[in-house]
Amino acid sequence: xxxxxxxxxxxxxxxxxxxxxxxxxxxxxxxxxxxxxxxxxxxxxxxxxxxxxxxxxxxxxxxxxxxxxxxxxxxxxxxxxxxxxxxxxxxxxxxxxxxxxxxxxxxxxxxxxxxxxxxxxxxxxxxxxxxxxxxxxxxxxxxxxxxxxxxxxxxxxxxxxxxxxxxxxxxxxxxxxxxxxxxxxxxxxxxxxxxxxxxxxxxxxxxxxxxxxxxxxxxxxxxxxxxxxxxxxxxxxxxxxxxxxxxxxxxxxxxxxxxxxxxxxxxxxxxxxxxxxxxxxxxxxxxxxxxxxxxxxxxxxxxxxxxxxxxxxx
Amino acid sequence: xxxxxxxxxxxxxxxxxxxxxxxxxxxxxxxxxxxxxxxxxxxxxxxxxxxxxxxxxxxxxxxxxxxxxxxxxxxxxxxxxxxxxxxxxxxxxxxxxxxxxxxxxxxxxxxxxxxxxxxxxxxxxxxxxxxxxxxxxxxxxxxxxxxxxxxxxxxxxxxx
Numbered sequence: 001x002x003x004x005x006x007x008x009x010x011x012x013x014x015x016x017x018x019x020x021x022x023x024x025x026x027x028x029x030x031x032x033x034x035x036x037x038x039x040x041x042x043x044x045x046x047x048x049x050x051x052x053x054x055x056x057x058x059x060x061x062x063x064x065x066x067x068x069x070x071x072x073x074x075x076x077x078x079x080x081x082x083x084x085x086x087x088x089x090x091x092x093x094x095x096x097x098x099x100x101x102x103x104x105x106x107x108x109x110x111x112x113x114x115x116x117x118x119x120x121x122x123x124x125x126x127x128x129x130x131x132x133x134x135x136x137x138x139x140x141x142x143x144x145x146x147x148x149x150x151x152x153x154x155x156x157x158x159x160x161x162x163x164x165x166x167x168x169x170x171x172x173x174x175x176x177x178x179x180x181x182x183x184x185x186x187x188x189x190x191x192x193x194x195x196x197x198x199x200x201x202x203x204x205x206x207x208x209x210x211x212x213x214x215x216x217x218x219x220x221x222x223x224x225x226x227x228x229x230x231x232x233x234x235x236x237x238x239x240x241x242x243x244x245x246x247x248x249x250x251x252x253x254x255x256x257x258x259x260x261x262x263x264x265x266x267x268x269x270x271x272x273x274x275x276x277x278x279x280x281x282x283x284x285x286x287x288x289x290x291x292x293x294x295x296x297x298x299x300x301x302x303x304x305x306x307x308x309x310x311x312x313x314x
Numbered sequence: 315x316x317x318x319x320x321x322x323x324x325x326x327x328x329x330x331x332x333x334x335x336x337x338x339x340x341x342x343x344x345x346x347x348x349x350x351x352x353x354x355x356x357x358x359x360x361x362x363x364x365x366x367x368x369x370x371x372x373x374x375x376x377x378x379x380x381x382x383x384x385x386x387x388x389x390x391x392x393x394x395x396x397x398x399x400x401x402x403x404x405x406x407x408x409x410x411x412x413x414x415x416x417x418x419x420x421x422x423x424x425x426x427x428x429x430x431x432x433x434x435x436x437x438x439x440x441x442x443x444x445x446x447x448x449x450x451x452x453x454x455x456x457x458x459x460x461x462x463x464x465x466x467x468x469x470x471x472x473x474x
Contacts, residue, residue: 094400127406136404169406212463226464259404271463312447 007310012036015298018119019082024289027086028308029055031290037302042072049074051296053084060085062296082117082295085174089288093174094125103132103165108143109158111168112150117294118142123201124153124170132158132165134259138185139173141201141237155187155198155237162255174291181205186213186266188251189221194232195245197268202236210272213241216264220252221245228271316414316467317387320347325416325465329389335372343371346389349469351412352396356382358474359390388414403472412469419465423457430454 007026032052041047050065057063062083068075087093100113109132118124122142129136135156143154151170184199197213205211208230215225229241254263290308298304327345334342343366351359359365359382367383368374380391390412397411432452437445460466 092400097401097406125401127401127404133404137402137409171401269463271460 007308009308010306011308012303012305015300015302015304017297017300019292019294019297021087021287021291022289022306022308023287024308026308026310027088027288028053028290028310030309030311031084031306032308033292033296033304033306035298035302036305037298041067043067043070045069048296048298051083053086053290057084060293062293064296079295082293084293084296085291087175087287087289087291089286091175095172095174097127097169097171099128099167099169101167103129103135103158103168105132105158105161105164107157107159108152108154109156109165110150110152111170113168113170114148116145116148116151116170118145118151118170118172119294120145123173124151125173126153126168126170128167128169129165130167131163131256132161132168133256134161134254135165136259138265139201155200157188157253160253175286181209181270183267183269186215186219186251186268187253189213189215189224189245189266191246191248191250193244193246194240194242195224195248196234196238196240198238199268200237203239203268205231205233205239205270207231207233209270211241212269212271214264214267214269215251216266218252218254218258218263219266220249221266223248316469317347320414320416320465320467323416323464325419325462327387328415328417329376332371332373332376337372340370340372341366343384343389344387346384346387347414347416349388349390349412349414350396351382351390351392352398352410353392353394354396354398354408355410355412355471355473356392358471359383359385361474399470407472409470409472412471414467414469416465419462420458420460423459424455 009024030053033050035049038047038049041049044067047067048064051062053062058080060081060083062079064077064079065074066077098113098115100111100115102112104110120142123139124142125139127136140153140155142151144152181204184201184203186197187200188198190196210228210230212226212228213224215221224243224245227243229243232240232242234240325347328348329346331345332343334340362385365383365385368377368381371377378391380393382390382392384390397413399409399411401407402409430452431454435449437448
């Protein structure tokens with residue numbers, strides 16, 4: 001009985017040591033990688049020379065061939081974390097929550113978390129931020145890490161908060177934003193000419209995009225509420241709005257108690273663009289393929305070769 | 315508050331009212347904005363004060379198959395793929411996004427070069443000698459755009 005291999009795709013990359021998503025255009029049934037740079041390495045068990053994923057393997061798992069500690073031999077393993085994860089491009093996927101400790105009332109705040117496995121650029125969703133509930137339920141981008149100790153979320157002006165947080169739960173958002181541009185939470189608006197808006201995560205806006213600013217009363221700068229402004233890109237998380245906000249009421253975060261009672265959040269909502277018409281709504285950032293985890297992506301400068309296949313399962 | 319906000323922004327109702335009729339257990343339905351929600355919170359919708367099931371509408375001629383009922387000037391459509399944001403409440407519970415929309419708040423632009431096309435590959439061929447496999451697929455190009463975000467309201471809620 002013949003079983004056809006419907007898709008077979010080959011590729012290679014030079015690793016930067018960081019996990020990443022590989023867009024294949026399909027969900028593979030098998031994914032195989034060879035670490036070309038490390039094939040001759042010995043006695044270094046951290047090195048994964050070869051790894052592969054087979055259909056329905058547990059999430060984040062991988063079959064690996066690694067050095068034997070203290071010997072010039074290799075051994076086989078089935079790892080349960082840091083491996084592969086397929087993605088079909090449909091639903092939002094979050095990693096398991098990591099419940100951890102204190103949050104400093106600083107700008108930016110530092111989140112104590114010995115078990116975190118985040119890297120700079122990851123987007124995490126914060127909940128259960130006891131004592132600092134105004135940031136709960138919001139996504140933020142990781143801007144600094146100390147492995148095994150803590151991580152920093154750079155777009156939160158925590159120095160203005162009345163108290164530090166005593167606990168938190170964080171979940172990495174595995175999937176990218178499907179379509180850009182999207183709605184963003186405003187974390188700060190400067191009193192300047194022109195005012196500069198900071199968003200909770202990378203905004204994805206371009207100069208010329210038109211956005212509506214919504215500022216609820218609890219966020220202070222109500223003079224800006226419901227204005228449609230034109231974006232001038234500054235950084236991935238900031239943009240200027242062409243409005244003189246120097247005389248406006250200062251932007252503020254609600255208190256933890258106000259957040260617990262329920263309050264609206266300041267938002268920026270894309271409403272159009274003055275550049276290429278319709279281009280923004282067509283920017284599809286989703287993918288179908290496989291996530292290559294930190295234990296199988298190779299070390300910085302390693303040359304990795306891979307093969308992805310999809311066939312028929314029986 | 316949702317209806318008040320949309321009306322303050324000059325949003326227009328999508329559907330006309332359904333006039334009352336001489337039928338037991340039915341009630342007239344107001345002209346309405348339309349809401350799109352997840353099936354996960356249908357029970358909470360039914361618990362809302364003033365909820366009217368679509369089964370109680372006096373006339374079902376304009377009732378959509380995906381309609382669950384109405385509350386005041388909002389009629390609710392449901393889908394198992396209704397929008398939700400996982401673990402996004404203060405306490406880590408899922409947050410459901412109920413989008414309430416007025417007339418012409420958004421539109422879909424169909425691209426002329428991307429008309430819907432159904433693709434069928436019959437069984438057989440050199441890789442399928444036992445003629446077991448056949449493929450069906452479709453593709454199309456579409457651009458949805460929000461025309462006026464002031465005529466849309468995202469009512470976010472958790473499940474009770």
